[in-house]
Amino acid sequence: MDFWSVTQSLLQGFGVTCLIFIITLIFSLPLGLVISFGSMSKFKPLSAITKVFVWVIRGIPLMLQVFIVYYMIKINGKNLWGEVNRFFYFELGWAVGPPELNGEGYGGLIAVLIAFIINYACYFSEIFRGGIESVSKGQYEAGKVLGMTKNQIFNKVVLLQVIKRILAPMGNEIITLVKDTALSNSIGILEIIMVSKTFTSKAIWPLFYSGAFYLIFVGILTLLFGYLEKKLKFFKE
Amino acid sequence: MAYLEIKDFQKSFGNLQVLKGINLTINKGEVVSIIGSSGSGKTTLLRCINFLEKADSGEMLLDNEVLLDASKEGKYNEKELREKRLNFGLVFQSFNLFPQYNVINNITLAPTLLIKEQAKAYKKDLISNSELTKKEIKKAVAEFIANKKVQIQENGLELLKTIDLIDKKDSYPCELSGGQCQRVAIARALALNPKVLCFDEPTSALDPELTGEVLKVIKSLKQKDRTMIIVTHEMGFAKSVSDKVIFMADGCIEEEGTPDQIFSNPKSEKLKSFLSNIDNKDG
């Protein structure tokens, strides 16, 4: 168990961590926008349903949601996630880490992703809603009297102001997501912490080592958000 | 001959009737000031004229065209509303400049966004009324768009000269004083060349020493025969710039007339007490 083999294993686990992070972001950002439009809808039933949904998802621990998505489909006799994994593994030849440590492999991963995407979309939707609602009515009205279409007002006038306002809370939430990916090991996904745990019978330092991966990742994100905030400093409302 | 004609505008918010039948005619090139105490419905009237609010009943004609007949139609679709709105310009009390655009882009943004539609119409026209080949039409449309862009840019710079802010063309609104912001907002409204330009207390949000520069710009527009409706609390300004002054009280036009008639010869009790209140405040 030398440094390089540990590094190699941890990198593999970190790849899974990054995969969960990126796929969750890619899908939850647009979904969050859709949900925020739903909760701001003038059609009362829609906004009410959306708000209740967001309340439920934000009110229940993410780990429980992961379990629910994972086991819900297991209960009906057949293990759907196992089937999914078999498809990926045998048909496509893709595997997440060594199969014996892999839970349901891609199946479990997809369960995690579904739970994460829905959960984060709800958090993002609240941030989006706050940002969109904080843009003054005057901006919309100015756009209207200047003959702009609704889309033009949103894209050309409102959007950048919203982005500027939500940058800080989005930064926080996205950094939380990096660390939340660890929850996936509760259903046996081989993300970096799960991998580092396999070494603990022999040594404890791989745990610290895996922490360093997170620190570097979060550090890069912090720099990125700092950069974006600086980029948008050129205007103030 | 009346250029803008408003007949019996009524507007309620819930149980509160804010406009109780407003009749108003404005000739081309005329400047009309609207004065009146807070809550009398001045802003609501401007918002109805600009289609930000839909009047419950009444009619509006501009240049012999019926823009609004509240009794007849249901709702206008977005496109119709936009076309109707473009007849008017509105300068807000709080400027509402777009913070992320610099001064020149604040002015050119809206006209630039209109190009696409104009180009579409131009293309359609070419297709049905000319013998040009597809390729030639494509070229003509591209040229049309390029020309428009140049025109809009030049027009924007020209407007900046008239408001005396050409040296600020690359500044952002947050770098300007309130008076400068309001001048840019006026230029932004002018960039679409509205038939009637409306102002809602354009100097109310400004420090007293900054109002002069804004009022000067508005006065210069009068020289150019721009038709304007100005809601204002600046009585001195209303007196000097207006062809007609309208005094609103409780959602009605209580009195209207030349500045002389209104300020030197008020007839109704409400106007008299309104004017004396203001004198007391000023003195």
Ligand SMILES: Nc1ncnc2c1ncn2[C@@H]1O[C@H](COP(=O)(O)OP(=O)(O)OP(=O)(O)O)[C@@H](O)[C@H]1O
């Ligand atoms: N969207 C709205 N919903 C409900 N009530 C409104 C709305 N807009 C205006 N009002 C009410 O209508 C009345 C007239 O308002 P308006 O803003 O037109 O007055 P104003 O003459 O412009 O006053 P001010 O001089 O203070 O600007 C007020 O009593 C106001 O509270």
Ligand SMILES: [Mg+2]
């Ligand atoms: Mg008002």
